[in-house]
Amino acid sequence: MNPVFEKAKPVLEKIENAGFEAYFVGGCVRDYLLEKPIEDVDIATSATPDEVKKIFPKTVDVGIEHGTILVIFNGTPYEVTTFRTEEKYEDFRRPAGVTFIRSLNEDLKRRDFTMNAIAMDKDGKLIDPFDGQKDIREKRIKTVGIPQERLSEDALRMMRAIRFVSQLSFSLEESTKKALTENKRLLKEIAVERKAVEFEKLLKGVNRREALQLIIETELFMYLPGLENCRNDLEQMLQDPFDRLSALEMWVLLIYRLGLKNRFIEEFLRKWKLPVKKIKMIQKIVHYVFARLDSEWTNRELFEAKKEVIFHTENVLNVITGNYSSSAEKWIGAYDRLPIKDRSELQATGSELMKWLDRKGGPWVKELFQKIEDAVLNGELLNQKEKIKEWVIKCNQN
Numbered sequence: 001m002n003p004v005f006e007k008a009k010p011v012l013e014k015i016e017n018a019g020f021e022a023y024f025v026g027g028c029v030r031d032y033l034l035e036k037p038i039e040d041v042d043i044a045t046s047a048t049p050d051e052v053k054k055i056f057p058k059t060v061d062v063g064i065e066h067g068t069i070l071v072i073f074n075g076t077p078y079e080v081t082t083f084r085t086e087e088k089y090e091d092f093r094r095p096a097g098v099t100f101i102r103s104l105n106e107d108l109k110r111r112d113f114t115m116n117a118i119a120m121d122k123d124g125k126l127i128d129p130f131d132g133q134k135d136i137r138e139k140r141i142k143t144v145g146i147p148q149e150r151l152s153e154d155a156l157r158m159m160r161a162i163r164f165v166s167q168l169s170f171s172l173e174e175s176t177k178k179a180l181t182e183n184k185r186l187l188k189e190i191a192v193e194r195k196a197v198e199f200e201k202l203l204k205g206v207n208r209r210e211a212l213q214l215i216i217e218t219e220l221f222m223y224l225p226g227l228e229n230c231r232n233d234l235e236q237m238l239q240d241p242f243d244r245l246s247a248l249e250m251w252v253l254l255i256y257r258l259g260l261k262n263r264f265i266e267e268f269l270r271k272w273k274l275p276v277k278k279i280k281m282i283q284k285i286v287h288y289v290f291a292r293l294d295s296e297w298t299n300r301e302l303f304e305a306k307k308e309v310i311f312h313t314e315n316v317l318n319v320i321t322g323n324y325s326s327s328a329e330k331w332i333g334a335y336d337r338l339p340i341k342d343r344s345e346l347q348a349t350g351s352e353l354m355k356w357l358d359r360k361g362g363p364w365v366k367e368l369f370q371k372i373e374d375a376v377l378n379g380e381l382l383n384q385k386e387k388i389k390e391w392v393i394k395c396n397q398n
């Protein structure tokens with residue numbers, strides 16, 4: 001058995017020894033069958049959350065209302081979720097309530113796709129009532145049960161289906177795809193944050209081109225923030241050789257292809273409810289992408305942008321211009337050669353400037369710093385106290 005499961009096996013054994021059933025389930029079993037690295041091991045059990053808490057000394061309540069307890073075993077956290085069914089869905093987004101049950105089969109039935117509805121016991125035996133293994137072998141994404149029902153029950157599953165296309169290079173089974181087109185409107189009801197999680201995974205998957213193509217073809221884009229009327233721009237973007245960009249860089253490219261400028265950039269990213277830090281980073285990169293389309297980096301721009309932004313900017317530019325030179329390397333080299341990387345490295349302080357020029361503080365100090373910085377960055381002035389002093393006094397005389 002895979003070492004990740006081997007390590008988690010005692011968790012199943014402890015639950016079984018207490019008189020309950022327990023299985024590995026969901027993404028970890030799927031990824032194991034696909035021979036992909038296993039991210040985290042999820043466990044499903046017939047024990048209720050209270051019963052699980054009695055078995056393990058170290059647990060955290062992370063989602064007890066959904067039946068999930070985090071069990072910390074030998075320092076590793078495992079999500080242990082009680083078998084459950086979901087009652088009738090309201091508003092196509094969230095079950096009215098969950099009911100804990102003792103049957104594994106019923107629990108597997110509520111899962112989204114056949115490939116995600118396989119359980120594995122502690123000895124590696126698979127429980128696969130919906131033939132998920134066959135669909136995995138044939139690289140097919142197929143709902144458990146009738147697609148129309150399952151996708152309308154929880155519209156997020158449509159986004160999940162397409163992000164799996166991107167991550168796994170699988171295809172949508174025909175009737176699943178058809179139901180996706182028919183139910184696209186229900187995506188409106190889904191919380192933006194949940195859509196954003198799936199969309200980011202979609203953006204960075206190996207098969208992102210086909211996934212984006214599907215977003216267009218099924219018209220799901222009409223129900224995604226800020227993309228409602230953007231079929232042409234998205235189609236245009238499909239022409240770009242973006243396969244090696246990071247998710248962050250994909251956002252930048254998307255904004256570029258949508259033709260967003262200035263405040264519309266922030267507005268768009270806010271619609272997606274991305275974290276503020278990420279929004280700021282994306283805005284910065286977009287700014288430099290536009291600047292670089294007009295002219296090369298100046299030393300001041302390199303200094304202000306810093307390494308990470310330079311790197312992302314160049315990666316996106318290469319895609320936009322179709323120019324595969326190693327420009328990122330070149331400009332990061334130029335950044336590395338800058339005589340200073342931060343204002344604090346200048347060999348002069350504000351009080352020294354005031355003393356040398358015999359002037360009281362004021363806005364002029366900041367302006368002068370800026371000039372010194374430019375001179376140092378452009379190689380016109382050495383970053384040495386005596387040289388700066390001479391230069392400052394000379395400037396002051398002219």
Ligand code: ATP
Pocket residue numbers: 025026027028039042110111112113116117154156157
């Ligand atoms: P990943 O590798 O990205 O974590 P995953 O399949 O493990 O993929 P999770 O979101 O971690 O995805 O969900 C774990 C499992 O829970 C899924 O494999 C699936 O069985 C079930 N599941 C998750 N979301 C849904 C949903 N919206 N509807 C039905 N079942 C779901």
Ligand code: MG
Pocket residue numbers: 026027028040
């Ligand atoms: Mg998972």
